[in-house]
Amino acid sequence: MKPITDLEKIMDVLPNTPKMPVLFLGHGTPMNAIEENEYTLGFKKVAKTLPKPTTIICVSAHWLTKGTKITAMENPKTIHDFDGFPQDLYDVKYPSKGNSSLAKETQKILLPNTNLELDYDWGLDHGAWSVLKHLYPKADIPVLQLSIDYYKPALYHFELAKKLTKLRSKGVLIIGSGNIVHNLKRLDSNTSKHDWGNVAREKLNNLILNEDFNPLLDYQKLGKEVQLAIPTPDHYYPLIYALGLKEKGENIELFNDSLQTPKISMTSLKIS
Numbered sequence: 001m002k003p004i005t006d007l008e009k010i011m012d013v014l015p016n017t018p019k020m021p022v023l024f025l026g027h028g029t030p031m032n033a034i035e036e037n038e039y040t041l042g043f044k045k046v047a048k049t050l051p052k053p054t055t056i057i058c059v060s061a062h063w064l065t066k067g068t069k070i071t072a073m074e075n076p077k078t079i080h081d082f083d084g085f086p087q088d089l090y091d092v093k094y095p096s097k098g099n100s101s102l103a104k105e106t107q108k109i110l111l112p113n114t115n116l117e118l119d120y121d122w123g124l125d126h127g128a129w130s131v132l133k134h135l136y137p138k139a140d141i142p143v144l145q146l147s148i149d150y151y152k153p154a155l156y157h158f159e160l161a162k163k164l165t166k167l168r169s170k171g172v173l174i175i176g177s178g179n180i181v182h183n184l185k186r187l188d189s190n191t192s193k194h195d196w197g198n199v200a201r202e203k204l205n206n207l208i209l210n211e212d213f214n215p216l217l218d219y220q221k222l223g224k225e226v227q228l229a230i231p232t233p234d235h236y237y238p239l240i241y242a243l244g245l246k247e248k249g250e251n252i253e254l255f256n257d258s259l260q261t262p263k264i265s266m267t268s269l270k271i272s
Contacts, residue, residue, distance in 0.1 A: 013105060017171035020053055021272035024176040024242035025131045027061075028260045030082050033130035034089055039266045042256040043134035046270055050135075054171030055099045055142045057106070057164070060127030061178035061235040064150040068110075068160070069119040071145045072103035077123035094129035099142040102172070106144075110163055119147070127177040127238075141173075146241075154217040154233065154240050161244025174245055176238030180204055181229040181265030200229035201257075201265045208269065209252060213243055229265070246271045 025043065032040055062081055063069075078093045100118075107116040124132075128145055148157070164174060181197050181204075203226060207216050215222060217240070219230055230236045246252065256268040 014102075014167075014170040016169055017054065018051060018169075020168045020171060020173045021050060021270055022168065022174050022176075022242050022245045023268070023270055024178070024239050025268045026179045026256055026260075026264075026266035027127055027131050027177050028179060028264050028266050030085055030089055030126045030130055033092055033126065033133060039256045039260065040134050042266075042268065043131055046255060046268075047135040049270070050173065053141055053173035055102050055144065056096075056132065056136075056173045056175060057144045057146055057167070058124075058128040058132070058175045058177055059146045059148065059238045059241045060125050061148070061182075061238055062125040062127040063122060063145055063147040064234055065147040066149065066151055067117055067147075068114060068149045069117045069122070069147040070103045070106055071098055071120075071122050071124075072100045072118040073120045073123075074098050074100055076143065076145070078129055079123045079125040081125045092129070092133070094124055094133055094139050096124070096132070096136075096139040096141060096143040099144055102142075103144055106146075106164070106167070109167070110160070114160060114163070122147075128175075131175070131177055148234065148237050150234065154219065154237065157237050157240045158213070158217055158244040161241040165245055165247060168245065174241070176240075176242040178235035178238035179264050180236065180239055180267050181259065181263070182235035183228055183231050183263045185231065195262060196225040196228045197259050197262050197265060199225040201259065201267060204229070205254060205257065205267065208239075208243070209254070211246075211252070216240070216243065242269065242271060 076098050110116045253270045256266045260266045
């Protein structure tokens with residue numbers, strides 16, 4: 001008997017829903033988790049436009065692995081993966097449930113080309129919970145985290161995201177959480193908000209809005225400002241997942257589109 005690995009048969013296990021939007025959220029400093037500012041208000045505003053998801057899958061810049069993993073525990077822990085912040089930030093808990101059955105179905109969807117490992121150790125890092133607590137403060141939606149295989153190029157992540165598209169019609173909200181401009185090591189004593197960060201932000205935004213995704217997959221060739229904006233791809237790859245999930249005829253809407261610091265863009269987007 002032929003094994004049941006066909007995508008349509010797997011997807012029949014999950015009930016159909018109207019297609020969920022896709023988000024990419026610029027999460028910025030961990031302090032955004034406990035502050036109210038223009039960006040956290042932006043998260044709350046976009047949350048009001050979203051249908052209630054059955055489950056959230058978050059691709060966070062802060063879970064980098066060799067190979068791709070997905071959390072499969074029933075009660076993911078809140079991970080405080082940072083140092084030197086006020087105690088109030090370490091006291092934050094985001095007690096959402098997991099969804100082990102969806103993790104297992106997602107594993108099947110990606111076979112045979114992608115070996116998705118079920119993970120029972122990680123939890124929710126601040127790339128996930130620092131934004132989710134503004135979107136869903138009651139923590140009443142199950143959350144899974146999908147890791148970023150740091151040894152793969154942008155195209156790999158773009159194509160992997162495409163394989164997850166049908167989950168959007170099963171009530172799953174997929175969120176990428178990172179920052180398009182993110183260079184904490186850049187030492188510019190006279191850097192202003194109108195320097196390389198904004199040049200890179202505008203260049204990348206134009207490509208996103210024009211749906212010119214190929215240059216975004218080959219971002220190293222987009223000039224010195226973009227190279228400064230993306231010195232390492234960890235915070236950039238969550239954007240690539242969001243773009244890979246976009247389907248024909250959908251719109252891309254930017255929000256929170258400014259630099260929180262000269263080195264971090266909070267630019268976020270909604271695809272629907």
